[in-house]
Amino acid sequence: MSKRKSSKPSPWTSDDPRALDEDALGGVLESLERGNIEEFRDLSPKQREFVLHLVESLQQGDKGVLEALYSVDYERVPVEPDVFFTETDYMGHMGKDVFRKWWGHLMKVADPDSGVYELILTGAIGTGKTLVSMLLLAYKIYRISCLREPARYFGLAKKSRIVFGVYSLTLDNAEDVGFYKLRDQCLDESPYFREVFPRRPYGTDYIEWPQKNLKVITGSSALHAIGKDLFAIMIDEINFMAKGVATAAKAHELATAVSRRLESRFMTGMGTQDIPGICIFVSSKKAETDYLQQRIGKVQGLPGVHVVDGPLWDFNEKIDYSGRKFRLMLGDAINDPMLLDEVRYEQGRPVVIPALTKHEEARIERRVIDVPIEHYKPFAEDLNGAIRDVAGVATSSVVSFFPRKKIIQEMFKEGEGLPLYFGRTSIQLPLRKAVKLTEAFDIDRACRVEMSKRVPIRHSYAPRYIHVDLAKNTDAVGIVMLHPSEFTFESKEEVQGTQERGIEKTIEVDFALRVTTDDSGEDIDFKKIVEFIVWLKTNGFWIRRVTYDSYQSVHSIQELKTFGIDAGVRSVDKSVTPYVVLRRTMSERSIACPFHPVLERELGELEHNLKNDKVDHPKVSSSGERGSKDVSDALAASNYECIIDKLTPSDSPPQPGAQKSPYEDYLEDVKALEEGRTWPI
Numbered sequence: 001m002s003k004r005k006s007s008k009p010s011p012w013t014s015d016d017p018r019a020l021d022e023d024a025l026g027g028v029l030e031s032l033e034r035g036n037i038e039e040f041r042d043l044s045p046k047q048r049e050f051v052l053h054l055v056e057s058l059q060q061g062d063k064g065v066l067e068a069l070y071s072v073d074y075e076r077v078p079v080e081p082d083v084f085f086t087e088t089d090y091m092g093h094m095g096k097d098v099f100r101k102w103w104g105h106l107m108k109v110a111d112p113d114s115g116v117y118e119l120i121l122t123g124a125i126g127t128g129k130t131l132v133s134m135l136l137l138a139y140k141i142y143r144i145s146c147l148r149e150p151a152r153y154f155g156l157a158k159k160s161r162i163v164f165g166v167y168s169l170t171l172d173n174a175e176d177v178g179f180y181k182l183r184d185q186c187l188d189e190s191p192y193f194r195e196v197f198p199r200r201p202y203g204t205d206y207i208e209w210p211q212k213n214l215k216v217i218t219g220s221s222a223l224h225a226i227g228k229d230l231f232a233i234m235i236d237e238i239n240f241m242a243k244g245v246a247t248a249a250k251a252h253e254l255a256t257a258v259s260r261r262l263e264s265r266f267m268t269g270m271g272t273q274d275i276p277g278i279c280i281f282v283s284s285k286k287a288e289t290d291y292l293q294q295r296i297g298k299v300q301g302l303p304g305v306h307v308v309d310g311p312l313w314d315f316n317e318k319i320d321y322s323g324r325k326f327r328l329m330l331g332d333a334i335n336d337p338m339l340l341d342e343v344r345y346e347q348g349r350p351v352v353i354p355a356l357t358k359h360e361e362a363r364i365e366r367r368v369i370d371v372p373i374e375h376y377k378p379f380a381e382d383l384n385g386a387i388r389d390v391a392g393v394a395t396s397s398v399v400s401f402f403p404r405k406k407i408i409q410e411m412f413k414e415g416e417g418l419p420l421y422f423g424r425t426s427i428q429l430p431l432r433k434a435v436k437l438t439e440a441f442d443i444d445r446a447c448r449v450e451m452s453k454r455v456p457i458r459h460s461y462a463p464r465y466i467h468v469d470l471a472k473n474t475d476a477v478g479i480v481m482l483h484p485s486e487f488t489f490e491s492k493e494e495v496q497g498t499q500e501r502g503i504e505k506t507i508e509v510d511f512a513l514r515v516t517t518d519d520s521g522e523d524i525d526f527k528k529i530v531e532f533i534v535w536l537k538t539n540g541f542w543i544r545r546v547t548y549d550s551y552q553s554v555h556s557i558q559e560l561k562t563f564g565i566d567a568g569v570r571s572v573d574k575s576v577t578p579y580v581v582l583r584r585t586m587s588e589r590s591i592a593c594p595f596h597p598v599l600e601r602e603l604g605e606l607e608h609n610l611k612n613d614k615v616d617h618p619k620v621s622s623s624g625e626r627g628s629k630d631v632s633d634a635l636a637a638s639n640y641e642c643i644i645d646k647l648t649p650s651d652s653p654p655q656p657g658a659q660k661s662p663y664e665d666y667l668e669d670v671k672a673l674e675e676g677r678t679w680p681i
Contacts, residue, residue, distance in 0.1 A: 041072050045153050048072060073153055078146040081110035084139050089191050091138055094131065101315045102132050105308050109278070110139050117304045118279045122292055123392030124312035125284045133234050133280050134182040137164060138190075140232060140277060141214065145197040150212050154231075164216040164277065165233040178236045178282075179218035183207050232277025237284065256295075285388040285395075286610050293394050311392045313372050325370040326352050328379065330393060336403040337383055337395075340368065343376040350376075369393075380404070381587040382580070384608065401579065401606035401615050407586045408603050414592035415509060419458070421446045425596045426476075426514040429529075430522040437515075437532035446510075447539055455540040459485055463544030463647070464510065466533060467570060467637035469630045470551045471524050477515040478630030479529065480638045481536075482507055484647075485592075503647070507585060507639055509593035514631050526552065530559045537565060545641050549573070549633065570637045572615070576608070578640035579615045585639055593635070602632040 028051060031039045040051060079087075085095035085106065098106065109116045119136070121129040144150045144162060151160040166179040187193040187207065200208040207216040283292045299305045313321065331337035342353045350373050369391065371379065378386040383403045387393050402408055421442050429435055447454040456462075462483040469478040486506035517524050537543045546560055547570035560567040572578045585591045593599070605618055606629060617627035 037072070045073060045155070073148060074146050075148050076146050078143050081107055081139060084142060085110075085135060090142070091135060091186060091190055093189055094135060094186055097128070097131060098135070099128055099315045099317055101310075101317075102128060102308075105306070106132060106135065109306055110136055112143070115304050116278065116306045118281075118299065118306070120281045120292065120296055120299075120305070120307045122281075122283055122285060122296070122307070123309040124315070125389045126312055127310070127315040127392075129282045129284075129308075130178045130181065130236055133236070133282055134178055134186050136278065136280065137166070137182060137216075137232065137234060138186045138193075140164070141187075141216070142192070142197075144214055145209070145212060147212070150214065159213065162212070162214045162231050162277075164214075165230050166216060166218045167233070167235045178234060179205075179216070182216065230277075232279065234280040234282065236282045285392050290394065290397075290610075309392060311371075312390045313375065319372075319374055321372050321374060322350075324350065324352060324373045326373055326376060326379075328369050328371050328387070328391070330367040330369065330387065331384075331395065331399065331403070336400045337387055339379060339383065339404070343373050343380075381584050395610070397611050398607050398609050401608040402583065402603055404587075405604055407583075407589075408600060410589055411586050411591050411593050412595045412600065414589065415594045418508065418592060418594045419445050420594055421511050422513055425512070425598065426516060428518045429477075429515045429524050430517045430520055431525045432520075432522060433518070436528055437513075438535045441532070443539060453540060458508070458510075459483060460540075461542060463542050463642075463645070464536070465544055465638045465642045465645070466546045467634045467641070468529055468546070468548050468553075468556070469633040469637070470526065470549060470553060470556075471515075471630070476628060476630045477524055477526075477529070478632070478634035479511075479513045479515060480631065480634035481510040482591075482635075482638050482642060483510060484508075484642055505590070505643060507591040507642060509591070509635070512593060512596045512599050512631055512635060514596075514598050526556055527559075530556050533560060533565065534563045537563065544645065547637055547641055549637075570641060572633050572636050572640075576613055576615050578636040579606075581643055582636040582639050585643065591639065596631065598628075599631040599635065602629045603635075606632060 028039050028043070031037070040048060043051065079090065084090045085098070086092050108114055109119055119133075121133065123129075141164070147153050149158065150162055152158055154162075156162075166182060183199075187199065193199065197209065200210060205218055208214070281292055281295065283290075285293075296307055296309075300307050313319070326343055327340035329338045329340055338355075340354065340356055342355050344351050344353060352373065371391065375386070375390050378390055384395055384399045384401075387395055422440055423442070424440075427435070427437065427440055429437070443454070446456060446458075448457050449455075450460075462485065464481050464483050466479065466481045471477045484505040485508035488504045488506075515524055515529070533543060533546055543565050546557075546565055546567040548556060548567070549571050550569050553569060557567040557569070570578070582591075601621060602617065605621055605627065606615055607618060608615055615629075617629040619627055621627045
């Protein structure tokens with residue numbers, strides 16, 4: 001709409017709507033009372049918006065007058081946020097899924113008069129942060145759609161494009177990314193955006209409305225190109241970016257620049273007028289040193305900044321909380337976190353049992369929080385992870401991987417009665433000495449003779465999983481062999497109305513061994529390790545799979561394959577998953593291991609670096625020697641291979657001339673298993 005020229009002076013001495021000439025303002029209001037909007041039409045967009053809000057607040061004029069005033073800048077009068085988020089014509093189909101805890105925050109940030117230009121959503125996972133972000137962006141888009149000339153209304157050149165950027169730089173599944181939730185679930189399912197303001201029907205990585213020169217884009221590759229046009233940006237899981245340091249830094253820089261630009265517009269006099277966009281940072285908690293934690297420290301409490309934080313139990317209304325709680329001591333840079341209470345079930349009812357004596361409790365001066373007992377399981381399994389994901393509290397960037405040392409002791413306690421096949425837990429195996437692992441292994445204790453053949457005494461036909469963590473130079477080699485000793489069919493959560501059942505395994509460690517060199521400093525003889533594994537196979541052990549870390553493993557793997565042994569690579573340095581699975585197995589008391597002093601020390605000293613998401617050992621161990629994790633790596637990798645292996649009767653080892661597969665004895669009748677009965681092999 002072209003602006004009409006007027007011979008009358010502006011009722012404001014500047015473009016700032018707060019610099020008032022009271023007589024001129026009175027004249028505008030008087031003309032509105034007479035039903036004349038010409039003087040109102042001659043004002044700037046900022047001035048018109050100010051008068052419009054003033055008229056609404058003073059309840060001057062009737063509905064017809066308000067609609068006439070809106071019609072100068074708007075094609076249609078925008079509905080209030082509560083209507084937009086609840087009515088089925090707009091976003092009611094998504095608003096129904098928002099937890100009640102969010103509604104106060106949602107109304108405040110969406111209110112055009114709030115002046116919020118930066119929103120930080122953090123805390124626990126599963127609270128609905130991404131959904132709330134998408135609803136807010138949808139409302140911003142909606143209000144722009146109601147304007148006649150959005151670019152001009154916001155003081156831009158007539159053909160300027162208004163761009164929203166939505167990024168999620170770590171998630172792989174498109175349906176989980178905020179951009180696709182905005183497009184497919186919010187906009188495309190809304191009658192308003194389908195019928196009144198439809199988007200252009202094509203484009204996979206953008207949403208476009210040419211009629212308003214409005215576009216929503218996604219993808220990190222576009223970060224460098226759209227900084228100046230960006231009116232709003234939302235970055236999901238900003239603490240967990242996995243596309244590299246350069247991309248993460250660029251995203252942080254861009255988001256900060258957009259926030260400053262919005263702040264500049266807000267602070268220079270936009271006052272009660274709509275802020276065109278918003279900068280939304282979304283992330284679950286990770287480390288105290290992460291980007292979002294640092295930003296909260298800088299901007300929290302400033303005008304125009306709104307921060308939402310909290311634990312899962314403050315938001316999740318789907319859980320019927322009993323009101324009973326256990327105590328958790330939060331850790332710091334020096335001290336590990338600690339569960340101050342345990343939750344056990346006696347006769348089907350939860351009982352909270354103090355884990356500390358009164359004397360020990362009196363010494364605690366650090367932060368202690370109360371957690372609903374309904375969330376005890378994740379804290380018992382992964383204390384640091386649950387503190388971040390469930391309690392919504394950032395931890396130190398480097399934390400103990402096993403803060404609950406008790407589960408390490410329980411693993412060894414479960415293995416107290418297991419036979420020891422090696423006379424010692426560490427063996428020297430230098431190149432030029434005739435020592436062999438086959439000579440150090442007590443085969444008579446491990447196997448019996450059955451029909452002129454050796455078979456393992458314990459769980460004779462169970463598959464064995466071996467991992468060899470090879471040494472660099474004169475470092476130690478870790479070797480672990482283990483097997484599933486028990487199977488249980490467990491019911492899983494319902495998925496789309498169906499009940500899933502999965503196999504849970506109990507693990508028994510056959511042996512954990514540390515191989516070193518001697519004082520000569522010679523390299524360790526890797527060939528003797530291969531010979532030992534082949535020898536185990538010839539003595540009746542079903543070697544299901546052998547894995548190595550990637551270091552110097554190609555030749556060993558090839559040799560094992562020539563003997564019909566499935567061998568490959570499993571690196572625990574490239575992914576924390578094997579260690580996470582091991583911790584869960586230990587927490588559930590589903591693994592038994594003969595005592596191994598080096599393994600005990602390595603597990604207890606493991607550190608989890610949250611910055612690079614890597615499990616590592618300290619540079620110097622508690623013994624004063626160089627830190628290590630050779631045996632613990634071997635345990636984590638072999639346990640992981642066993643857990644992920646999908647056993648079926650067709651996976652039985654070759655038995656020439658046998659009428660019945662040993663695996664048919666090993667895997668009992670499936671129908672009996674499905675009854676939920678646990679059986680020993």
